Amino acid sequence: MIFFWAMKLTYDQVSDGIYKMFKLSALSLFIATLTCHVFAISLKSSGPIIRKEIKEQNGRKVEYMYIDGIKVHETDPEKQPQPPVVNPKPYNAKAAKPPKGAVVLFDGTPKTLKNWQATNGGPTKWKLVDGALESVRGGGYLQSKKEFGSCKLHIEFATPSEAKGSGQGRGNSGVFLMGQYEIQVLDSYKNITYPDGQCGALYGRAKPLVNASRGPGEWQTYDVTFHRPMFDDQGKVTRKAKFHVIHNGHVIHDNLELSGGTGWRGPHSISEYKKHSDKGPLKMQDHGNPVRFRNVWIKPLKD
Numbered sequence: 001m002i003f004f005w006a007m008k009l010t011y012d013q014v015s016d017g018i019y020k021m022f023k024l025s026a027l028s029l030f031i032a033t034l035t036c037h038v039f040a041i042s043l044k045s046s047g048p049i050i051r052k053e054i055k056e057q058n059g060r061k062v063e064y065m066y067i068d069g070i071k072v073h074e075t076d077p078e079k080q081p082q083p084p085v086v087n088p089k090p091y092n093a094k095a096a097k098p099p100k101g102a103v104v105l106f107d108g109t110p111k112t113l114k115n116w117q118a119t120n121g122g123p124t125k126w127k128l129v130d131g132a133l134e135s136v137r138g139g140g141y142l143q144s145k146k147e148f149g150s151c152k153l154h155i156e157f158a159t160p161s162e163a164k165g166s167g168q169g170r171g172n173s174g175v176f177l178m179g180q181y182e183i184q185v186l187d188s189y190k191n192i193t194y195p196d197g198q199c200g201a202l203y204g205r206a207k208p209l210v211n212a213s214r215g216p217g218e219w220q221t222y223d224v225t226f227h228r229p230m231f232d233d234q235g236k237v238t239r240k241a242k243f244h245v246i247h248n249g250h251v252i253h254d255n256l257e258l259s260g261g262t263g264w265r266g267p268h269s270i271s272e273y274k275k276h277s278d279k280g281p282l283k284m285q286d287h288g289n290p291v292r293f294r295n296v297w298i299k300p301l302k303d
Contacts, residue, residue: 047240048259052269063269067259072204072268073194080195086210088220089249095223096154098297105144105282106133106296116142119283132158132292135173139286143179147279150301153177153224158292159187161217167193171216172287174203177226178280181241182262185284185291188213200252202243203262204270208252219294220248228278228303229258235275 051066065072074080098104106112108131116133118124118140125139133142159171171187181202188199188211195201200208200222214220223246230239245253261271284293 047257050259063266065269067205072270073197075194080207082192082195083198083208083211083252086212086250088212088214091219091221092249096156096221096295098154099299102152102297102299103146103148104297105146106294108132108294115145117145119143126286129292132294133284134290134292135284135286136290137286137288141176141283141285143281143283145281147178147277147281148298148300149178149228149279150303151177151226152299152301153226153282154221154295154297155224155293156219156221156295157185158219159185159216160290163187163189163191163216166191168197170289171291172285172289173291174283174285174287175222176283176285177224177241178228178276179283180261180263180276180280181226181243181258182285183222183224183243183245187216189215200245200247202245202253202256202258204264205259205262206253206256208245208247209254210250210252212248212250212252214248222247225301227301229273230303231273231275237273240273 048068051069053064053066054061055064056062070080104112105115110128113128113133116124116126124142125136126142127134127136135142153175155175157173157175159173163170168186170191171185173185174182175185176182184197184199184201184203186193186197186199195207196204198207198211199213199220200211225244227239227242229237229241232238241258242255243253243258244255245251260273263271265271282296282298284291
């Protein structure tokens, strides 16, 4: 009788021990999973990891920048794959119409051409051609007289009908929010270049999720929701710029937080954030190609 009681006690103790071990293991697994999840969120919120190197080339020092381990303007598809090609969606006339509260910067008329100027404040050399603004080689940047901060932007563009050149030399231009942050314009229809410099890229910082480009000479659209960056009194970024970009009906940047500036600073480096005013002009780039723009409007957004 005593023997069987001892056996029962031992069995109960073992069962209880197993149960406690199971609870402890489950709790440990939950804590580990939660920790990993919090760590992942922390990494995501902190943004990409930026690394810089200085290399000697032909007797001079050259800066190389890496974003999450990938070199800026990386051309090796094994290291920086090209975005998948998708078919552009049909033109959405309803979405292209300026909404209430929008500022129409260009509607194809000589009247709205007066909304634009050269960067020195003088008259622009860009031409009005068949209801579109066309860049002129050597004409410099075109910029709006009005300035904007956070906004919704609609703009339509067409690269030259005759495709000349390759890579960055084919249908090159750019759209600059606040005169600072570039969404690349390029003929990327069957034209390979570094992914962070193809059509729709946030130049040097982020490649588009897909390549939704139309062919040379065809009208294309960007629909952009942009939230400006903010800075403290010492010039430190307290809120990074954020982009949501739709190219020909496809999302190519999904509320992406911009990790820095988009200014060219060498073949493999890009500019950092630099404090600027709360508003700036919309700019389009003259890069030596007769790229055309039409139907440009902006709706300011509250911060």
